[in-house]
Amino acid sequence: xxxxxxxxxxxxxxxxxxxxxxxxxxxxxxxxxxxxxxxxxxxxxxxxxxxxxxxxxxxxxxxxxxxxxxxxxxxxxxxxxxxxxxxxxxxxxxxxxxxxxxxxxxxxxxxxxxxxxxxxxxxxxxxxxxxxxxxxxxxxxxxxxxxxxxxxxxxxxxxxxxxxxxxxxxxxxxxxxxxxxxxxxxxxxxxxx
Numbered sequence: 220x221x222x223x224x225x226x227x228x229x230x231x232x233x234x235x236x237x238x239x240x241x242x243x244x245x246x247x248x249x250x251x252x253x254x255x256x257x258x259x260x261x262x263x264x265x266x267x268x269x270x271x272x273x274x275x276x277x278x279x280x281x282x283x284x285x286x287x288x289x290x291x292x293x294x295x296x297x298x299x300x301x302x303x304x305x306x307x308x309x310x311x312x313x314x315x316x317x318x319x320x321x322x323x324x325x326x327x328x329x330x331x332x333x334x335x336x337x338x339x340x341x342x343x344x345x346x347x348x349x350x351x352x353x354x355x356x357x358x359x360x361x362x363x364x365x366x367x368x369x370x371x372x373x374x375x376x377x378x379x380x381x382x383x384x385x386x387x388x389x390x391x392x393x394x395x396x397x398x399x400x401x402x403x404x405x406x407x408x409x410x411x412x
Contacts, residue, residue: 251377
């Protein structure tokens with residue numbers, strides 16, 4: 220058995236190790252249709268706009284907060300352990316799935332906050348406009364986000380990689396939103412006949 224010349228990983232590159240880990244996503248990412256892609260992409264981009272400085276782990280719950288002065292931030296600490304005066308408004312629980320997409324379950328207070336819901340609706344309308352005006356759905360994938368710090372940038376890369384593989388498997392990669400929706404309608408018509 221050969222000895223590992225660097226058993227503690229000294230001198231290893233955090234960047235390369237992180238990107239390699241994200242590239243090692245399950246080879247069999249499921250094909251996803253346009254409605255699922257657009258919903259997962261919107262939610263994931265919303266979560267990734269939040270500030271965080273840790274490596275998210277699939278299956279782990281994270282807590283999304285909003286401070287009026289500094290915006291959204293993702294934390295490891297649940298709201299029962301932090302007061303609103305410190306953390307800001309608790310928005311909800313986020314979970315990173317194994318395919319590197321994010322879920323967001325809104326807190327009761329956020330789900331009843333008209334200002335927050337209005338902001339979320341504006342973001343959704345802007346996203347839908349970008350989606351419908353893009354030449355290809357792939358153009359919306361966050362391949363490189365200049366304003367993101369390291370872990371947010373690596374997470375965005377992993378999200379783009381995952382969704383692009385799923386889109387290729389479903390045959391919608393390289394298509395416009397309307398063309399992808401057309402394929403979905405064609406599939407439904409075939410199933411009905």
